[in-house]
Amino acid sequence: MQRPERPVPLAVTWSHEPSGEVVREVHRVADDWGLPLYERPHKSGLRKQLGREAHVFLVRGGTGWRLVDAEGELGVSPGLAMLRLKRLEAGSPMAEPLLSNAEVRAGDVVLDATVGLGADARVLARGVGVTGRVIGVEASLPLAVLLSEGLRLEPRWPGSGSIEVRHGRALEVLRAMPNASVDVVFFDPMFERTLGASPAFAALRRFADHSPFNSEAIAEARRVARRHVLMKSSDPSVFPSLGLEALVPPAGAHVFWGRARGDGKL
Ligand SMILES: C[S@@+](CC[C@H](N)C(=O)[O-])C[C@H]1O[C@@H](n2cnc3c(N)ncnc32)[C@H](O)[C@@H]1O
CATH class of the missing domain: 3.40.50.150 (Vaccinia Virus protein VP39)
Structure with a gap:
């Protein structure tokens, strides 16, 4: 698949030190929703990639998903x-x-x-x-x-x-x-x-x-x-x-x- 032109509106990625399970889940979500995946380097920051790789990241951390943009974050919970x-x-x-x-x-x-x-x-x-x-x-x-x-x-x-x-x-x-x-x-x-x-x-x-x-x-x-x-x-x-x-x-x-x-x- 051709790499979409960056920055994309929304990309999916993992937290700065992900487990193997989290990485697999991020790949599954990218496939299911047809979203570009940002292969975040181990322990790297995400802020600098905002506006460069994507305008919004959907990030899978240890406890769940959150949206990250230049203004902050939004998670979801009951x-x-x-x-x-x-x-x-x-x-x-x-x-x-x-x-x-x-x-x-x-x-x-x-x-x-x-x-x-x-x-x-x-x-x-x-x-x-x-x-x-x-x-x-x-x-x-x-x-x-x-x-x-x-x-x-x-x-x-x-x-x-x-x-x-x-x-x-x-x-x-x-x-x-x-x-x-x-x-x-x-x-x-x-x-x-x-x-x-x-x-x-x-x-x-x-x-x-x-x-x-x-x-x-x-x-x-x-x-x-x-x-x-x-x-x-x-x-x-x-x-x-x-x-x-x-x-x-x-x-x-x-x-x-x-x-x-x-x-x-x-
Ligand atoms: C006020 S919020 C709803 C909050 C929701 N009732 C809750 O309990 O979390 C309105 C939501 O509707 C979405 N929305 C706006 N127009 C829409 C449309 N035409 N079709 C579907 N969703 C829409 C917005 O993106 C937003 O997330």
Whole structure:
């Protein structure tokens, strides 16, 4: 295979002192995702190679995967969803607005159309239980690979269904899906929100796809969904133009939910 011209947008590599297993895994990920591999010399730094070999590196270290760019790093872990998952274990699944607003049931198939770092997807996976599954769609290639490969290294949260990550834009993925092929489609797009943003969210923004969402994706989602299309946003004014009905928020809410009935027929 011809060596791609450098710098490439994204290359995969290993930590500065990798085990044989890590090197084999990096080769497997490069093959599976068709990514260029940077054969990092033993104990060498990576910073100098940014902008020379690649603009972003996906690095496999001893504990997991992380994205590295000129501004810093982004890893993936169950930590972002942990508090919510623990709360679910302590009480009713309906205590979680994502699950109650989507009316998620055991055995459901849920499409998380903007999966990001997968915090919501992990909660959805717990909601659908071991007989259900979540399909996560992510338009940003670095984020899609980071989450997909990160999930392979994590033990699945007890009582959860599987999470499969697909790289692609929600509209194109939905267009290729048959009518009524999932129970719920969920969107959490990149609206211009900064309110209460965590450092992890700030890092996510750098790697995320920011192209605007339109009602076409929602129309496709309604065709594909048997039950609901649900959207989360910090700005409820976005819902009407997307054909979504704003759900009544609890007092003092910072997060708002818009929903439309799925019109896919079985
Ligand atoms: C706000 S984040 C989602 C966070 C996610 N709910 C979580 O719990 O980690 C939005 C994500 O959607 C992705 N995205 C934006 N537009 C998209 C599209 N048209 N199709 C698929 N993913 C998209 C962004 O790259 C970003 O990762």
